[in-house]
Amino acid sequence: MIESMPGESDNFRRIGKVIEYIDRHHANQPDLDELARVAGLSPFHFSREFRRWAGLSPTRYLRTVALSVAKRELDDRGSVLAAAWAAGLSGGGRLHDLFVNFDAVTPGEYKVGGAGLALRHGFATSPFGRVHAAFSPRGLVNLAFVDGSDGAAMARLAARWPKASLERDDAATAALARQVFVLGRGSITLAPAGTNFQVKVWEALLDLGARGPTSYSEIAAAIGNPRASRAVGQAVGANPVAWLIPCHRVLRQDGQLGGYRWGIERKRAMLAWEHAAAVRASA
Numbered sequence: 001m002i003e004s005m006p007g008e009s010d011n012f013r014r015i016g017k018v019i020e021y022i023d024r025h026h027a028n029q030p031d032l033d034e035l036a037r038v039a040g041l042s043p044f045h046f047s048r049e050f051r052r053w054a055g056l057s058p059t060r061y062l063r064t065v066a067l068s069v070a071k072r073e074l075d076d077r078g079s080v081l082a083a084a085w086a087a088g089l090s091g092g093g094r095l096h097d098l099f100v101n102f103d104a105v106t107p108g109e110y111k112v113g114g115a116g117l118a119l120r121h122g123f124a125t126s127p128f129g130r131v132h133a134a135f136s137p138r139g140l141v142n143l144a145f146v147d148g149s150d151g152a153a154m155a156r157l158a159a160r161w162p163k164a165s166l167e168r169d170d171a172a173t174a175a176l177a178r179q180v181f182v183l184g185r186g187s188i189t190l191a192p193a194g195t196n197f198q199v200k201v202w203e204a205l206l207d208l209g210a211r212g213p214t215s216y217s218e219i220a221a222a223i224g225n226p227r228a229s230r231a232v233g234q235a236v237g238a239n240p241v242a243w244l245i246p247c248h249r250v251l252r253q254d255g256q257l258g259g260y261r262w263g264i265e266r267k268r269a270m271l272a273w274e275h276a277a278a279v280r281a282s283a
Helices: 009-028 032-039 043-054 058-072 080-090 107-111 150-160 170-183 196-211 216-222 229-237 264-282
Strands: 097-102 118-124 131-135 140-145 165-168 185-190
Touching: 009 032, 009 043, 009 058, 009 080, 009 264, 032 043, 032 058, 043 058, 043 264, 058 080, 058 264, 080 264, 097 196, 118 150, 118 170, 131 150, 131 170, 140 150, 140 185, 150 165, 170 185, 196 216, 196 229, 216 229
Parallel strands: 097 185, 118 165
Antiparallel strands: 118 131, 131 140
């Protein structure tokens, strides 16, 4: 895993623009100067920032994308970065050594809105911008990316758990972010709240997403309801635990990235970051 991560969302947005550019122009093999112009930085500062974010130099990353795509003989309709990510994982590289336990809140518990429940919550940085996390005594109930104000993020959490008491704990959130995005090891218990159907989808996504890119139809088949792709898509979109329940790994049937609750730019960057991690691990 990378040893440091950007402290500001602006850094992530610059990298996100570059990743999108690589996805669209990889066949032309843009050089460092061209990528730096996209980022709005000097070549020296861009190279240093990209290496800090991905753990690879921009030029080395671009080469691995091109090589992986060639090996996979990617259909032109598909996402270049998604295919490169899958090819990187197929090389045997491990993204992390996190052990994720799943202990979902029951519909009955969720129905009472968290009455009598104390939630610790806080904000921290990640390679993909700021995150807002919330913990119950059972485990992690919320991990969301923050694009607006902290107050708006807190209001969304309170709306989801209207009767729970909220206690600010940025230190615990910073420790979680470090464990997930920097160290990549240890054990984490997830305790998301949802309907029975949503929980089944999230459990299937944990299993399928760990193996590589998946699709809504594959998840529907995995839960024994192959005609429920649309409902599966809605459940994936309602996932309250970003990254750890890997809804960013769900692609459309044609290989395109599709949508993402926290923005398609972020989804593209997440796949790129995971590919870089797999390349480093395989090396």
